[in-house]
Amino acid sequence: MFAGLSYAAFVHWNPSHVNDLINAILLGIIEGITEFLPISSTGHLLIAERWLGERSDLFNVAIQAGAILAVTFIYWRTLWSFVQNWRRPETRDYILKLGVAFLITAVLGLIATKMGFKLPETITPIAWALIIGGIWMIGAEQVAAKRPDQAKITWRVAILVGLAQMVAGIFPGTSRSAATIFVAMLAGTSNRAAATEFAFLVGIPTMYAATGYELLKTYQHGGAAGEDWTGLGVAFVVSTLVAFAAVKWLLGYIRSHRFTAFAVYRIALGIALLLFLPTGG
Incomplete structure (x- = not known):
């Protein structure tokens, strides 16, 4: 009798649960691939949620933090060198610039949140952001390529990277990595590797802070009980x-290649979205 009840419960419960878990895994894969490639993770997640089901803001921010954790592992030697060599003027200078870029994003992000800013719910603005961003990437890299190779991070670069993060946060499809890398390259850090490293390092405190903020909001509003913590945890790991x-x-890849392939992909995806979803649905 109990075996029969257990089997019946399994039949009715399992398909939906497995489907939710598969969707969470797919969203984790999409986030992991797109967070640092300059093709917009938020834009891809918003598109994917049309077929895989919408998720909470906490879910989306948490899986972004999972991607940031990966970067923390990759750059752990650099981060540890900050701790060891913080007394050196050049190290303190770099850390301060990372801090300023982060603070600009954090302050402006809080202001946008307090003003009630919401991400767009239609595909059309994402598609246009993908296209415009792709065209901008091609032009920006050509301009940067004509300049002398410069790996130094200036205060102008730090400030503009902080602003670029904010712009990417409120315009899905822009891409945080693309915005920060190319702003850095145009503002003076023409070396792709140096611009990419600074952009990725700034993202570490930014996304951890965003995740902590969403966790706090979730608990304050009693949303923890309604969160799919199993799916969130699996998506985070993936x-x-x-x-x-x-x-x-x-x-x-960027040691010997430009970002042109990513720009072309963005443009092609944006055009495809506009053609297949002309009403932005």
Whole structure:
């Protein structure tokens, strides 16, 4: 009797649960691949949620934090060197610039949140952001390529990277990594590797802070009980593992390649979205 009841319960419960878990895994994979490739993770997640089901803000921010955790592992030697060598003027200077870029994003992000800003719920603005961002990437890299190779991070670069993070946060499809890397390259850090490293390092405190903020809001509003913590945890782990592989590959790729392929992909995806979803549905 009990075996029959257990089997019946399994039949009725399991398919939906498995489906939710598969969707969470797919979203984790999408986040892990797209968070640091300059193709917009938020834009891809918003598109994917049309088919895989919408998720909470906490879910989306948490799996982004999973991708950031991967970058923390990759750059742990750099981060540890900050601790060891913080007395050196050049190290303190770099840390201060990271801090200023983070604070600009954090302050402006809080202001946008307090003003009630919401991400767009239609695909059309994402599609246009993908297209415009792709065209901008091609032009920006051509301009940066004509300048002398410069790896130094200036205060102008730090400030503009902080602003770029904020812009990417409120315009899905822009891509945080693309915005910060190319702003850094145009503002003076023409070396792709140096611009990419600074952009990724700034993302570490930014996304951890965003995750902590969403966790606090969730608990304050009693949303913890309604959160799918199993799916969130699985997606977090998947995002971390996939992002680790994606970033490792990207850091090797940019040593000898430009970002043109990513720009072309953005443009093609944006055009496809506009053609297949002309009403922005």
